Amino acid sequence: MPVKCSRAVDLKLDVSETQATMNEQAPAPQASHSSAPTLETLLEALQAKRRIPVMSLAEALQELHLMDRATIVGLQGENPKLLGMRCRELVVRGLLTREQLGRALARMTGLADIDTIDPERAPPLFLRLLLEPRRPAPMPRLEPARSIATLLDALEALHHAPIVTLRQALEELRLLDPAMIAKLAADDPDVFRGHRIQLVRRAVLTRDELGRALGRVAGIPEADATRFDLAPGAFEVLPHKLARTLRVLPLGPHDDVYFMASGSPDDAALRKTLCEATGSTVMLVWADSNDVVARVEREETARFAAGQEPEMLEWTLVVPQEQRLEPDDVAAPALEDLVALAEKEVDAVLDRGPATVVGEQSGMARLVKKMVMDARSRRASDIHIETNPHGAGTLVRMRIDGDLCPYLTLPGKLRAALVSRIKVMARLDISERRRPQDGKIDFAEFGGERLELRVAILPTHDGMENVVLRLLGTSAPMALAHLGLQPRDEATIQRLSKRSFGLMLAAGPTGSGKTTTLHSILKAINTEERKIWTAEDPIEITQPGLNQVQVKPEIGLTFAAAMRSFLRADPDVIMIGEIRDAETAKIGIEASLTGHLVLSTLHTNNACESVVRLLELGIDPLNFADSLLCIVAQRLVRALCPACRQLEALGDGAYAALLEEYVDQGPSDRAEAERRLLDAAGAASPSALRVGVACGCDACGGTGYKGRLGVYEVLENTPALRELIQQRARPSQLLASAVQSGMHSLRHDAIEKVLQGRLDMAQARAAYT
Structure with a gap:
């Protein structure tokens, strides 16, 4: 099993340098290979394999003068697998030393920086992918994996699929239409090669979309971060705090390799950080980064609801169940737990004082924060909080793609605390309920993403107040x-x-x-x-x-x-x-x-x-x-x-x-x-x-x-x-x-x-x- 990340590693790891590298470097795959005969070496070779020529083991042995042509032909006639998955028998029979076989396996990758791959330490799955010849097969139509088993199936299917270029991957994944691809190529012939970071800088693609396309080029499978069946103890390997910071979801182990999901699976700096932080050999697969953060926060919410102390009291990106918002049965209990926590705090207000209801560590503060991050992840432009009289519930709706979608109905007794919390965040007068108030919230001040919200609070005839929050995330211009x-x-x-x-x-x-x-x-x-x-x-x-x-x-x-x-x-x-x-x-x-x-x-x-x-x-x-x-x-x-x-x-x-x-x-x-x-x-x-x-x-x-x-x-x-x-x-x-x-x-x-x-x-x- 992989070595688990200790609390000390989590607290002391400085990710600022890694994140600066991630922000500046092009999304193009870059691998830094070690000459040590480790499993890490093999993994990096495999993740770079689809972008480089790959020779057979027989060709590698001949090129390195480790075996003559007659011996190779004889072995192929005896059993072709001796130059494939059963290559370790060549060491047992004395035809090669372990070091010679490792040199030949490294030569197969075509990477000059790899000196050797230890055949005894290589996991069977990756050794098979390295040694088995490609079987001609059409590009499979794969759904994002929801378990380690389906992830392994997808990895093997993509190994035998036709190699595609970045242009083909963008079209196949419907990220860009052919006309746009042709126009971009005409404007800059290298935009799909060395200049592909320009696709992000010019707002043609998001980093996630480019990472997904590069993953398809590299034969990296996709995972459904929202519904993936995580291995027990996944967040003991990568704690919630570090997972959220790096926007990575730990999925589970296989053959001493730990699979993790990221929006940039080709990012060598990120993978190196994860390997150092966890003490494990990590393989990254692609998943939407918003879904990744949502799942990390949902798991943290569930941990809190179960009575365990969370590592970070931050609540983000839980996918709601209501109507046209994408349903997620696992997310609902976390949302309900936060509502229940806020209700308990309101019920206890006479004993604890009103400040506790809307304070920074209150359940209401966490609920508002999660509400905003849900809106962000769903691409909502506005959040409408509609308070109703006579004890009725408070309706929260989100405007998504121009239409209002119901999100949540809160108990009527939470309406005052909810509006007061928003007024506190916007630095408005919480005692003023007769006149409209306008303000702004810098969401980053409250531990959230870089996001600005415009607040409009309007009193209604029944003595209630309605709130509209407009999300104004500072963003780059579109081309x-x-x-x-x-x-x-x-x-x-x-x-x-x-x-x-x-x-x-x-x-x-x-x-x-x-x-x-x-x-x-x-x-x-x-x-x-x-x-x-x-x-x-x-x-x-x-x-x-x-x-x-x-x-x-x-x-x-x-x-x-x-x-x-x-x-x-x-x-x-x-x-x-x-x-x-x-x-x-x-x-x-x-x-x-x-x-x-x-x-x-x-x-x-x-x-x-x-x-x-x-x-x-x-x-x-x-x-x-x-x-x-x-x-x-x-x-x-x-x-x-x-x-x-x-x-x-x-x-x-x-x-x-x-x-x-x-x-x-x-x-x-x-x-x-x-x-x-x-x-x-x-x-x-x-x-x-x-x-x-x-x-x-x-x-x-x-x-x-x-x-x-x-x-x-x-x-x-x-x-x-x-x-x-x-x-x-x-x-x-x-x-x-x-x-x-x-x-x-x-x-x-x-x-x-x-x-x-x-x-x-x-x-x-x-x-x-």
Whole structure:
């Protein structure tokens, strides 16, 4: 059995250097091999094996002049396994020494840094994978393993599967579509080789997604961290504290090797740290890192509920059972235990004093923390806490992919403690219950992840208070190519953003991704030659090279005031979070006419309405017409789950109805409309058109949807449109001119994405009706 990690090792191990290495290095597999004849050497060879040439044992013996050709042929005729799994008999029979066989096994790996592999210490499983010839087999369709037995089966199946490149793995795992892969390769021929860390830095992939793809290239199996049957004592081998810090889940042992799951299974520095910390030989397999942390915290929660003292009083990422949130029967008792603990504390408040109910070590504090981390792991944008009168329960819901999903119902007696705890975290007045209060929570201050929450507390008529928490995790900007823009619209934005002056606007309702779009544009033009200032409220996305200012109206730092200050700071580009009034609009237009590129947002329904809205604010139509470059109107809708979506053929009647819907507000020529639809779908004829349909699978929780997708219309200012703006034309006239000039409206973009299999019609109509 592996050597278990002592408490002393857990407390003294300094992981800062390891984590710095993990953050800086490329996710590409890097192995540092020891020349000592240990099991560790063999394991590193096997984890690197699929990226290097591998020769047979017979070839290795010949190359090292340890056995002549005639002897090899004789042994193959006697029993081929003597040069395979029964190779140790060669030592018993005196044909080779143990050291010579170890040298030959090391030579098979093709790694110059490996001098020897001790055949006596090698586990049978890995020796078989090293020695058995590959059997030609198609790429298996494997589900994430839920036990050590299925993990071993997957490891052997992948050993015999065809070797794939990173590009093939990304496409096979549906992490990138072929068009995106081709575009990335055209932009940087080495992006799928030496420059693959750029896929993460440019926000094309997450580190987990890149780690998963590299794992498939390396033949590393996947584990289901949420449902894996962990070996008894797994967290004695790797304590919860260290497992959470390194984002690693200990799974179980086999043949003196301990399997552990990580989002970066190819990370040599991480594996070295685990080997040193546990005293075991560790093999990493892939699992989603959020699921890994969730499982670690769930196991710690269960330990606490069982009456054992937890190593860390932190509660994160438990998957709830409610409705469309992915069900998890194991997670529910932990959540219930925290609720029960909070109830006991409230019941005892008269004896212990009210501070204990909302203090840092209280059950309510842990419950709030876990609630936030659950929301983070489920990609929720908001948490709604709805207190009900007359002793009814307190309902907690999360907005996920635009829809509110029930999460938890708390007993009515916990409502005051829950709201008070949030007020304490946001530094609000816990005694004020009659007036609305707004605040912010820096979640990192309470032992959580780097995450900011915007808090809105509203009193209701019944004397209760409702709370809404918006998650504002500071994140890196997305690349324009990753927003979901059609190639024509992306090219237009790229071209116009290179102008030295003018006005670019993003329009749409709250939560439609306007800020994300503007930061993607800024990322594309953020060079050393440009000075960029932004005024935002709040700052949701940060990136190096930008000078970002948080607007504070209470001290007079409004968007208009920030704009005036920026103009005295020699800017090239100015981004204003929102045009809310005539003063800000006027200053923005004047700045765009005096040699500055200005970006901002508007809360309007479409691009043409944005023009009218600004004119209604009293903007001079001549100046506005001259300054405007483009308006990007957008919506966010639920995308079809890539793992289960289906494409269905269109009947004649359905196609006619779809064409009719597309022509509305579109080209009057039906032939032109049909050409657009066929081009968007890449189809030669209407009979070849397919539409996306939601199905449902484990990956999407049975809903058929996963994540969100942008729907856009890009209104470029043309001479004809400029003239209409100067004449204060109606929105319908502006739309007709724009479509005639080639603009695809929100309606057109949504329907085209249905034919591309990215949306279904229900979500498409939600974008434009």
